[in-house]
Amino acid sequence: MTLADFGWAILRIALMLGFLLGALPLVIWLERRALAWFQNRVGPNRLGPFGLLQPMADAVKLFFKEEIVPANADRLIWALAPALALFPALVAAATVPWGPNRLLTPVADVDIGLLYFSAMSSLAAYGVLLAGWSSNNKYSLLGGLRASAQVISYELGMGLALATAVLAAGSFRMTSIVEMQAQPLWGIVPLLPNWLIFTPWGLIGGALFFVCMLAETNRAPFDLPEAESELVAGYQTEYSSMKFAAFFMGEYIAILAICAIMTTCFLGGYLAPINFSPIQALGAQGGFWGVLASLTGALMPPFWFLLKVFALVFMFLWIRATLLRLRYDQLMNLGWRFLIPVGLVNLALLTVYVIWGWVPSLIGYGVAIVLYLVFFGSRKPERRTVLLVREAQPYRPKEA
Amino acid sequence: MGERVLFFVLAIVAILSAGGVVFSRNPVRSALLLVLNFFTLALIYFSLSAQFIGVLQVIVYAGAIMVLFLFVIMLLNLGSPDAMPQERDLKRPLAYLIGFGILATLVSQSLALLIPATPQASPDVGTARVIGLALFTQWAYPLLLMGVLLTVGVIGSILLARRRAS
Numbered sequence A: 001m002t003l004a005d006f007g008w009a010i011l012r013i014a015l016m017l018g019f020l021l022g023a024l025p026l027v028i029w030l031e032r033r034a035l036a037w038f039q040n041r042v043g044p045n046r047l048g049p050f051g052l053l054q055p056m057a058d059a060v061k062l063f064f065k066e067e068i069v070p071a072n073a074d075r076l077i078w079a080l081a082p083a084l085a086l087f088p089a090l091v092a093a094a095t096v097p098w099g100p101n102r103l104l105t106p107v108a109d110v111d112i113g114l115l116y117f118s119a120m121s122s123l124a125a126y127g128v129l130l131a132g133w134s135s136n137n138k139y140s141l142l143g144g145l146r147a148s149a150q151v152i153s154y155e156l157g158m159g160l161a162l163a164t165a166v167l168a169a170g171s172f173r174m175t176s177i178v179e180m181q182a183q184p185l186w187g188i189v190p191l192l193p194n195w196l197i198f199t200p201w202g203l204i205g206g207a208l209f210f211v212c213m214l215a216e217t218n219r220a221p222f223d224l225p226e227a228e229s230e231l232v233a234g235y236q237t238e239y240s241s242m243k244f245a246a247f248f249m250g251e252y253i254a255i256l257a258i259c260a261i262m263t264t265c266f267l268g269g270y271l272a273p274i275n276f277s278p279i280q281a282l283g284a285q286g287g288f289w290g291v292l293a294s295l296t297g298a299l300m301p302p303f304w305f306l307l308k309v310f311a312l313v314f315m316f317l318w319i320r321a322t323l324l325r326l327r328y329d330q331l332m333n334l335g336w337r338f339l340i341p342v343g344l345v346n347l348a349l350l351t352v353y354v355i356w357g358w359v360p361s362l363i364g365y366g367v368a369i370v371l372y373l374v375f376f377g378s379r380k381p382e383r384r385t386v387l388l389v390r391e392a393q394p395y396r397p398k399e400a
Numbered sequence B: 001m002g003e004r005v006l007f008f009v010l011a012i013v014a015i016l017s018a019g020g021v022v023f024s025r026n027p028v029r030s031a032l033l034l035v036l037n038f039f040t041l042a043l044i045y046f047s048l049s050a051q052f053i054g055v056l057q058v059i060v061y062a063g064a065i066m067v068l069f070l071f072v073i074m075l076l077n078l079g080s081p082d083a084m085p086q087e088r089d090l091k092r093p094l095a096y097l098i099g100f101g102i103l104a105t106l107v108s109q110s111l112a113l114l115i116p117a118t119p120q121a122s123p124d125v126g127t128a129r130v131i132g133l134a135l136f137t138q139w140a141y142p143l144l145l146m147g148v149l150l151t152v153g154v155i156g157s158i159l160l161a162r163r164r165a166s
Helices: A003-038 A054-063 A075-095 A113-134 A138-169 A174-181 A200-216 A241-266 A278-283 A287-322 A328-356 A358-377 B002-023 B027-047 B051-076 B091-114 B128-138 B140-165
Strands: A189-193
Touching (some): A003 A241, A054 A241, A075 A113, A075 A241, A075 B027, A113 A138, A113 A174, A113 A241, A113 B051, A138 B051, A174 A241, A200 A287, A200 A328, A241 A287, A278 A287, A328 A358, B002 B027, B027 B051, B051 B128, B128 B140
8 A cells, every 4th residue: 555545545534524524414404404394393593594503503502511420320331332323323434435536436445345334334233232221221221222123133124135236236345336327227228327226126125225224223213212202212311411412423424324325225326317418428529618527527426426315314304204103013023024025035036137137037026026915915904902011122021 | 564563453452352351240341342352353354355254253243143142131131240159179270271271282383383474365365256156166065054054043043932922
């Protein structure tokens, strides 16, 4: 590694962290304003234009809050937990390509790019789990236990969804996954790009990934670990001041990172929705059009990338404003008995496409849908009484 | 040079955390130190350009198994274990003898090989493609056997869980 490589790496790291930390207040503002609009309220609109400076004011407020340590907390682990919650979120996006040029390629374009992301997101359980335990508070402990059970369960579905992108591109490398999506749509339509979401396996895989990423980031309707109506605020009940802010930041940075992964794997990464640009075509003449073409060539890929990421963030807020929280047994049933079987069948049919081509694979999808409708389509929705103290909890207390 | 320094730093952290797992009185801290140990081990794999194994180490051990360990420790809310009553018999000296014997054998056999070693593996030896090709062509039958073993484990665990619930 030469000194120049080192410099480029530092620049890329600074750019990535700069983006994550710079977009953070914007996401928090968007969450509060958009949620307010969904609920027919006004939302914070006093500080700065459209209330844009509100997150700064919140940060200043949190700095000056008193920090209260619970009496019987395990102090070391209690202080470590917010850092462990923030760390995986900050580094998870390090293998995501933001654009085609040298500054915007991933921090490390490694051969195991997607696996690196799943490794980092699997570490995200620790922060919440340890926060819940070390607070020495029953609500916090329940929140932490719920979070870890939920993250482990949905990691499997998430892995199956990401495996469709890996199998379609034939590589774990993020840049290869994006390059695969730059091909003409389905190999035949010239102007449109071959985003994975436009293929049957990509559509199912993308839908699976979207559900799993809601669960993985503990967002509504899967926000049971912090369900304020039953667990006060779950694992973060005992945290105040900047330690609370660290959890808060970790949650939103994790949302940004996971949206970046979804964009890269299923929505074509930094590619434009059309494989043709008039400015690029004119740019071949050189002169003014050439300058304009090189300028847009450098600026448009990150623009498309950020547009897709923020569209996904908006989907998060939309769902939060729309759906009710699931019960614990519903959450587990959805993860284990629906998402994982669907992901496995989807993966099997994708391998059929990879080996034998389009026709057998599409026939397979047809057969799978018909079989599903025959066996599960006519079933009446299950109506039964659930004991909230036993079945709907992640643990089973001993019989009295 | 830089790689050697990195190795020694990681190795020291790994050994200290492994010692901490054994000597810590608090089960949660013990488990956390084991996570740290797995993580440094993954970093050592990375520095040896075995990236695939390194990342699997984090996903499987640090990310899944240890979370379950912690989950169970926290669920049972274990305090520090009481000192076990010491029995005056040959178990303890025998355990020391066997343990140090194995350590001595390992060190004497491996150090001589390791000290002059200059890692000359090709840079893509640890990539997913190379490992996948080896596993699914040369070692296909052992892999299938491992699959059978895992299936037996899964069915067994389901059986155990069902019995407890009924």
